[in-house]
Amino acid sequence: MSAQLTLFAETAPAPKKRARRTHPSVPAVPATTIPTALLRAADWILLNSSGGKDSQSMASHVCRLAAKLGLLHRVVIVHADLGDVEWGGTRTLAEEQARRLGVRFEVVKAEGGDLLARTVARFFKLKAKAEEEARDEGRDPATAKVAPAWPSSTARWCTSDLKRGPIRKLMTRLVAELGDLGRPVRILNCMGQRAAESAPRAKLAAVEIDRPASNGKRHVTTWRPIHGWTDAEVWKEIARSGLPYHEAYDWGMSRLSCSFCVLGCEADVVLAARLRPRKAAQYVAVEKKVGADFKNGLSVRTIIERAKALDAEYGELRRPPRGTALSGYVGKKATRTYLDRLERGRLDLAA
Incomplete structure (x- = not known):
């Protein structure tokens, strides 16, 4: 950690951003919003997994639909590894979920340090900018006000830098794997975002074209399969699938x-x-x-x-019984059944 902070103590000025133009072939709106039609039309079905309850219930739900259509070979689960700022075992858990679902698993990771190191780097960039503006205006640079470096609801650079950017690089690799199809590769990018999580997420469309991620070689459609689900529906899907969930939920x-x-x-x-x-x-x-x-x-x-x-x-926290979080939604009997299936490694997509 200290080595990362030292690395970013002095940073070069941020490069100027170029105006981005969307390729004319990219559609403005999705051709369909019907789940089965979205799956059939996709060359790749990309499932974003944080290892959390929403992404894992989304993954098992979509994989069950894809299995019925004979499309599991097109499914890829991707986990953006955030390093030590995320809960321990998250990457391993996401990989285990993919293994039990029987689909391909990919890990991506941003270069240049984790969230803490990037926050420090961002601070020095913002500080340099504020001081330069102060000098240009004839003010004392020492009194320049520096904008907040931490990410926030209005500046979610952590998502773009640590997740979205690396995942788009994976999209580029997936497109290359298919070779020349004579048309742009169609990627169905599935997210576990739900309306019940927050007011901003409630405003998101269940299906939309991701124009910034699309270009002349790939057309990316964002699909939020569980956008309308409640917490109870998420946990019922976890119980149904038998996929392991992270113990952090049992802790509270x-x-x-x-x-x-x-x-x-x-x-x-x-x-x-x-x-x-x-x-x-x-x-x-x-x-x-x-x-x-x-x-x-x-x-x-x-x-x-x-x-x-x-x-x-x-007193200090004591480890809670496995299944504590689940039992609050599906009851003790269903939780015992889930834990038994989990222990034996059973997974039935058609269940």
Whole structure:
């Protein structure tokens, strides 16, 4: 971690962005929104997996549909490896889910450091820009106000840098694998985003053309197969599929991916601090480096204080029984059945 921060202590000016033009062959709207038609039309069915409950239920749901159509050979599960900022075992879990589903698994990872290192790098870029603007305006550079370096709901550069960019490189490889088809390769990019997660996600379309990811060689359609699902439906799909889910949910986390997510609720990040105190300390170090709180109005220092207060009042956390999160939605009997199937490694896509 310290080596990454040192690496980004001095950074070159950010390159100028070029205006992007969409290839004229890229359609403006999807040709269909019917699930079976979307699957049949796709040359590749790409399932984005964070290892979390939504992406795994999306994956098992789509794989069941693809299996009925005889299209599992077109399915690829991709996991964007975020490094140590994500929960331990996440990459291994995503790979195991793909193995049990019987589909191809790919891992992508951004070059140039993890989220913490990139936050520091972003700070120095923003600082240099603010100081340059101050000098141009005849002001003291030392008083220049630096924009927040941490990602936020309005600046989700973590998603574009650590997930979207590397996954688009995989799309380029998948297109090359098929060779010249005499037409653009059709990629159905499946996401586990749900309307119930947040107001912004509720506004997302279930099916849409991803124009920035499309070009003259590939046409990318984004499909959110479980966009309208509730939490209960997600957990019922997990119970039905028999796929293993991450133990962080049994501990009480409501979401996965980054263990300390800037978009996560306070309860989640406090719980993460109780479970990962060393990682929390690294976030504090970055807060000091960039001179800004991890979340607007909520520092990791405060999060750690609240975590320590809970430990002092209730004692350190004890490992919960496997299946704790699932049983709250499907009951103890169905959970026992699920755990038995999980132990024996059974998976029936036609179930």
